[in-house]
Amino acid sequence: MAKFTRDLGSYKILVIGAGPAGATAARIFADAGYEVDVFDQRPHVAGNCFDRYDEHGILVHAYGPHYFRTNSKELLDWLTQFTEWISGEYYVEAKIFERTVPLPISIATVEALHGKSYSEESFLEYLKKQRKFEENYVAQNAEEQCLQLVGSELYEKIFKNYTIKQWGHHPRDLRPEVTARIPLRINRDTRYPSETYQCLPKDGYTQMFQNILLHPNIHLHLSEKINSQDIHKMRTQYLFTMYSGAIDEFFDYTYGPLKYRSLKFNWKHFANTSFYQSRVQMNFPNEHEFTRCVEIKHVTKQSHSGTTICLEYSSEEGEPYYPMPLTKQEQLYQKYKLLADQESLKAEHPIYFLGRLAEYKYYNMDHIFLRSLNWSKEKLNTLGGK
Template sequence: MGKYLMVGAGLSGAVIGRHLAEAGHEVTVVDSRSHVGGNCHTERDPDTGVMVHVYGPHIFHTDDEEVWEYVNAYERFLPYRNRVKATTGGAVYSLPVNLHTINQFFGKTLRPDEARDFIVNEQADTSIDDPQTFEEQAMRFVGRDLYEAFFKGYTMKQWGCHPSELPASILKRLPVRFNYDDNYFFHRFQGMPEHGYTAMVERILDHPAIDVRLQTVFSRNQAGAYDHVFYSGPLDGWFDYELGRLGYRTLDFERFTCDGDYQGCAVMNYGEVGVPYTRITEHKHFAPWENHAGSVCYREFSRACDPGDIPYYPIRQVAEKALLQDYVALAEGAEGVSFVGRLGTYRYLDMDVTIREALDTARGFLGHVQAGTRPPAFFVAPL
């Protein structure tokens, strides 16, 4: 029987820990926070009864049937479709950009084939053959008018730089639809946990071989007491930032409450630079099966992450990738530790991908244990 430590009680630590516990090993999970679940932590607001996504909304969507069955084994997921709205230029539109958005924005009544021809032949900048930046990708995709209304200002606020400084790959994730489908995601399985994500993670960690220690700050000298450590904290933090800090964006939340319904939807984006926040989220709409007289809303502000802040989005521009390469080299020389999850691999990961990688990591690790071989520092390469 092995003795293993999970640093972090988020999805990565919980899923890996549960898998190893079920295989007969002894697992300790530590987290510096007072709750499990990491950034997908949810809790009931005591005044309104609304289930609040404390660190910003988390919407579960996946095409991975095993992952969908996994989460539903620990918490019932109820139907939820993410239908985002955007306020720009004094009007409210539907996102992602779809046929309704196009017709409303340009004051037209185009059919799907007409809208496609209109965007491709009259709006898109076809002189851009090989888009390299976010701005070029948007101009090539939808043209200047839609880019400036829905993408430019939002992106400048979210990333703290001009879209011409960001890679085109960021925008490749944003669909444009020539029908009236306003479901933000394409995935087969979409939903929200009936009693919140924290309840789900608590159940994953509810095993006699798992010892959970909250409000416990990990230090590297504790690693020697375990056969192996799975570290889901910041990669550079394991090495005490000796090469410098990897860049992240963080979020500040301005919480407010109201009676009734504040905005009529879960997510309202604000695309104009003159509005300092990127969006307002109204949390009772994330659980449409519930009814609440009051409402809890968050205004979201994005900024550069300072020491002591919660890191949300890895920047991964040229300078960060160069520093990441140096940290990966250090990590691969480290003994007795594997780096997992969003922070451990310095990658933006959706929840379903995090769970998939955690399952694969746990299975791969047990294979190394059985074979008597050394587990890798990364089961999924950060670069």
């Protein structure tokens, strides 16, 4: 077979990380006949999408709630090879003093906040009065972005304190992208995401990732951290490396560490309680130290006599979760990116950086799945097949 007429290294690929970025690439190359070694420092697959059964038998999302949604039929079809789906009942509410309002902002939010009904016209009129900047103004920070989109009242009551708790910074010190992702609906649609497909793997994310990685050409190594020195030693055995770990760590923090926001989770179980709260997620902008309370059983639809909730506290220390939306950090990342570009342009044994840590960017998982899917397919084309 042609496979054995060249170096073994010509057909082996190294993948660091078994999250959405790494698992997708590994599968695409394995399906095309390449041998793929996948390493993850954690004892499990699925990256931050990892879910597990807690000691009470409740399926929980270990690194914060993960709501799968996408506009891409192509991605949905690709993932459907590895899982069946249940529909995603993603509803989020915020406790605003004595009132509970649905998010994202829609006519229903303002109705719940004011205790009276609005027509589409009166809602638009309300927004017009509240807004602080013209439509064509280019917002300079998250506060301006929010005041431009939803106006003063909603900013003050719903966004301002939540943002401060979440990021440890005032919205006026944060980049406009923080609040630019927030949808505004001129209707009463209270589903949290806006994407066409909203669903959840029927047997959980971990099972779906195990199925993606179950392939005779994929060799999975868990609980193995591979640092940059290891990669430089190993790289010559591989055609190329796909790295989805932290970019600053890879370059030994040459320009200093990139800042991340982390989370602390406080889990509580309630026996003989079907549900603790009315929706999967309740946000608390103005009270408590925690930002939100998540009861994932609402979306997993697990049948169990008890329930488990998770209180989320934002933290400066801990696992890197969210890249900090600060201009200085973006500039620092760009310096690392130049080094990463040099690695990926090497003619022999290049290293490619892909994923939320490798690109220092918050992506929803569908974006990462798709980026990895498209990148891997393009890479296969340049390899010219085997």
